[in-house]
Amino acid sequence: MSKLSLIQSTAIPLPIENVDTDQIIPARFLKATTRDGFGKNLFRDWRYENDDEQQPKKDFVLNSGRYSGQILLAGKNFGCGSSREHAAWAIKDFGFHVVVSSFFADIFRNNALNNFLLPVTVSPSFLDMLMSAVEQDPKTLINVNLPAQTITLVATGASESFDINPYKKECLINGYDDIDYLLSIRDKIEAYEKETGI
């Protein structure tokens, strides 16, 4: 797995609240049996007219040509809805490394972390500030420093710190995942089974 530590990039603003996983990737695109290639269907129904790749919706932020970057700025309650990890895969596959919102749905946050996509929760006012800075100037750089747990608007130095579970932080920085850890304690798991008579 790729490691995550410092990311400095421009960002794409998506100031919509309650973006659910059916919007991130509609169910009809969940039929693959591998993890790759979901990026092309990211926000599928918002991106294209009549489900037709030849007819991009010009006013949708990914099609406007105005914004690019590895950071997605999204409204409150991002990733609500289903448990489909395909949502995290699609965002990652599209090229994002960080999603910033004032509030994430639980399962989405776990799925993102398990795929080295960093969910950064900021205050609503900081999110508004980032959104307007990027909307005013798409070249605006945002710096995300995972070891220091800070997110900074480079131009002004305005900064906020964010929370992350220390264990998960280590995993992201070092490129470990939960399975590696769980496999390393198999004897403890077996002991638990014996003790409880499962």
Add this chain to the structure above:
Amino acid sequence: MGKTLFEKIWEKHLVTTIEGGPSVLYIDKHLIHEVTSPQAFKGLSKRGLHVFRPQQVVATADHNVPTIDQHLPIREELSRKQVDALKENCADFGIELYGLGHPFQGIVHVIGPELGITQPGMTMVCGDSHTSTHGAFGTIAFGIGTSEVEMVLATQCLLQTKPKLMRINVEGNLNKGVLSKDIILHIISLISASGATGYFVEYAGSAIRSLSMEARMTICNMSIEMGARGGLIAPDEITFQYMKGRRFAPSGDAWNEKLVYWKTLQSDTDAVFDHELHIRAEDIEPMVTYGTNPGMGTGISQHIPTLDAIEEKERPNFTKALQYMGLSAGAPIRGQKVDYVFIGSCTNSRIEDLRLVADFVKGKKKADEVEVWVVPGSKQVEAQAREEGIDKIFEEAGFQLRGPGCSACLGMNEDKIPAGKYCISTSNRNFEGRQGPNARTLLASPLTAAVAAITGKVEDVRDYINL
């Protein structure tokens, strides 16, 4: 200080806790289906691992399966491939599969309880957010992502941080025509689609206690629609009666032994919750949603909110949702015409749901311009419905009784609602495009859906049933 029901089960399943980090939670039962498992099996193979405890895993095919001609090969190639991959993976890794054609096949959250796999005090997971359904038995049950499916396959454990706990008390007597679906839609409309994020919810109170197991499942099922990780209800006599004699439920001495333990599964009177809500059952009306998340619901006699009743920050979303739905702020929802009626999904596709609908439609005919699909939750529900003659009632009413599966709940198979059409649906999500690109979903109870099937409109069931 006493313990909550959640804490009692949680603590019993802790293998270890990482300093300053998550806990390792042991998982008793793992349910899998075709959509969220293939990449997990690939991951296992890549690491050269086998399934750690295959006898604690149960598989079924539900999301993709067609609901007509289920005996024929699946026509849609990608769906077929996914269902085939599940078959191969289950065979290779030694997992019991209730696949297409099996008498136990059905929606994963319908078959678990129905087969007695779901039991009080367990931890259960599935790569599906509505795993919360099983919480109705006093079970810690929640949805997980595919990486987590892989973890559980590999180790029967998950890394989890203990969630905050909320108790929602619903006290009093329910009004006539109000079903458990209305209770949960009412709660979500009160606290919003994100109102319980970060929490595990215990439902309590006399109104909840009075419900049947199937009605309780409907409530727990939709916990996720307010952001909660899961929901649970303490087991009681109603639970034990429901479970007794089910295929995988314990029997004989084992039953008696378990029963002693199950009876301890309730929150102590002095247990403390991080948050508590009190709701009066009498305040709940038949509900219907008008927007594009399950929190955008209203009592049937109410109007869609006007713009100034919405917080300023929420207004763009509200307007966008109404535009998508083709509805107007301030308008009544009652009288809204519908084109499709979908009775199905893991929320409301059990035998009691079908019985309720059949009781109401018996001797009536559907409205001409409406298409009605009834999709039972499982093969067993379907068989039971036929045994009771419910199939005949539906046939006479002009309803289509189909084979079991997720169907139009998420439109992964052919059962999609056409663009722009209104579907009153007993499922759990009214997201944009959920039932098909540009389809418009109105969530409601099976009774409200049945009335719509007959009248072609959203109506107040209380005007149509004998009070």
